[in-house]
Amino acid sequence: xxxxxxxxxxxxxxxxxxxxxxxxxxxxxxxxxxxxxxxxxxxxxxxxxxxxxxxxxxxxxxxxxxxxxxxxxxxxxxxxxxxxxxxxxxxxxxxxxxxxxxxxxxxxxxxxxxxxxxxxxxxxxxxxxxxxxxxxxxxxxxxxxxxxxxxxxxxxxxxxxxxxxxxxxxxxxxxxxxxxxxxxxxxxxxxxxxxxxxxxxxxxxxxxxxxxxxxxxxxxxxxxxxxxxxxxxxxxxxxxxxxxxxxxxxxxxxxxxxxxxxxxxxxxxxxxxxxxxxxxxxxxxxxxxxx
Ligand code: C2E
Ligand code: MG
Ligand code: MG
Ligand code: MG
Numbered sequence: 001x002x003x004x005x006x007x008x009x010x011x012x013x014x015x016x017x018x019x020x021x022x023x024x025x026x027x028x029x030x031x032x033x034x035x036x037x038x039x040x041x042x043x044x045x046x047x048x049x050x051x052x053x054x055x056x057x058x059x060x061x062x063x064x065x066x067x068x069x070x071x072x073x074x075x076x077x078x079x080x081x082x083x084x085x086x087x088x089x090x091x092x093x094x095x096x097x098x099x100x101x102x103x104x105x106x107x108x109x110x111x112x113x114x115x116x117x118x119x120x121x122x123x124x125x126x127x128x129x130x131x132x133x134x135x136x137x138x139x140x141x142x143x144x145x146x147x148x149x150x151x152x153x154x155x156x157x158x159x160x161x162x163x164x165x166x167x168x169x170x171x172x173x174x175x176x177x178x179x180x181x182x183x184x185x186x187x188x189x190x191x192x193x194x195x196x197x198x199x200x201x202x203x204x205x206x207x208x209x210x211x212x213x214x215x216x217x218x219x220x221x222x223x224x225x226x227x228x229x230x231x232x233x234x235x236x237x238x239x240x241x242x243x244x245x246x247x248x249x250x251x252x253x254x255x256x257x258x259x260x261x262x263x264x265x266x267x268x269x270x271x272x273x274x275x276x277x278x279x280x281x282x283x284x285x286x287x288x289x290x291x
Contacts, residue, residue, distance in 0.1 A: 027077055030066065031086055035093060039065050042097045043263035044114070046272065047234060047256040050248040054280055055273060057147065059115040059256060060098045061263040062090070082121045091122060095132060098146070099139035101266055110273050115147040117179065120154040123161065129168045143173035149200065150176065152184035163194070170195040177234070182222055192229055199226050203237025206257070210242050223250050 034040060044058040064072040081087040098114050105112060122128050136143055148169055154162060170176060177198035178191075182205050191199075201222055208215045219235070226233045235247050238257030247255055261272055 024080060027072065028080055028084060031077060031081060031084070034064060034066070035086075035089060037067075039067065040090070040093060041065060041265060042094060042101065043265055044101065044269045045256055045263035046261050046269070046276075047115075047254050048260055049254055050244070050252055055112060055276060056254060057113045057115060058269070059117075059149070059263070060094060060101075061117070062094055063263075078119065082119055085121075087119050087121050088125070091119060092135070095135050096139075099136060099141055102141055102145060103139065104266065105270070105273075108270060108274075110270070110277075112273075113145050113147055113175065115149050115177065117149045120151065123154075123165055129165065129172055132174075133172050144175065147175040147177055147198070149179040150196075152178045152181050152199075166195050180236075182218060188225055188229070191225070191231075196231065198232040198234060200256075201233065201235045201252075203257075206235050206237045206243055206247075207239075209246055210240075216246070219247070219252075220250055223252050227251065 041063040043061050043063050045061060046055045047057040047059060048054065049056045062074050062078075064074070064077055066072050078087070081090050094116060098116060102114055125131070133143060136146065150162075150166070166176060175198070176194075176196040177200055178194070178196055179200050180202040181199040182202045199222065201219060205215045205219050205222075209219060210216075223233050232253045234254040234256060235243075235252050236256050238244055238247065238255040238259050240259060243257075244255055244259055264272060
């Protein structure tokens with residue numbers, strides 16, 4: 001009977017494995033067509049200042065609306081695109097689309113910097129920075145209106161090469177942030193050597209901030225360490241008022257998360273920005289009466 005059970009588990013396992021392999025083969029071949037068919041969308045998640053409560057920036061997050069599978073998460077297809085080399089074309093599309101969005105938003109008087117996630121695979125390309133600068137200037141925009149998010153973990157092992165690139169990016173005018181910060185064990189000394197402007201505290205520490213004393217201590221330590229180095233701090237994945245209040249008390253500069261908004265398609269983002277601006281103006285106009 002045990003043997004029988006073992007065999008069932010084995011069958012289960014191979015079925016799952018087969019499903020997974022064929023799923024990823026399927027995605028791989030579909031990825032080729034998706035760019036041509038316009039199946040990708042770029043969504044934008046607002047980042048808010050904890051001091052003013054206003055939107056201070058947007059993070060561009062890619063979405064794949066697969067014709068049969070529905071929404072495929074970037075966590076599933078970005079690694080795939082990185083392994084096939086398609087990430088280069090994908091990133092070009094993201095940058096061009098973000099430039100279009102930035103121009104549209106400017107016309108509506110929403111002057112907000114856009115953050116882009118930069119795949120470490122692109123670091124191999126010697127022309128990367130030149131290429132990005134060209135796209136941005138051809139769109140009549142400036143690099144200082146864009147922020148590049150680099151994974152903290154990427155800096156390890158390729159330190160010299162990455163440092164050269166980061167310096168090149170900063171010299172071109174880009175703002176730089178370390179994404180998923182806290183998961184890569186950066187030392188203070190190490191962080192000091194990087195030409196960055198901001199760290200983004202990883203969502204995993206924010207999630208249990210209120211219930212887990214260790215996470216609370218880590219978040220506090222990251223904020224004070226970053227401020228010592230004159231870096232700005234954004235917390236990702238903020239979902240509740242109590243997380244937001246904790247972060248504000250500890251001096252965190254900005255938050256991003258479902259509490260305020262998910263990543264939105266451009267038309268929805270515009271509605272959100274118009275509404276929050278209207279609220280901010282109304283709040284401002286009632287203040288004198290209260291004082
Ligand atoms: P990331 O850069 O750390 O982005 C933050 C992720 O957290 C996003 O997931 C976002 O939707 C999610 N998030 C934001 N607020 C909350 C919250 O309050 N609660 C929860 N549970 N989640 C929240 P998403 O869009 O699935 O992206 C996952 C990762 O895929 C990103 O992590 C980034 O590393 C990568 N990615 C996304 N777009 C691009 C892109 O255009 N290029 C590259 N190279 N990577 C991308
Ligand atoms: Mg990011
Ligand atoms: Mg992140
Ligand atoms: Mg992440």
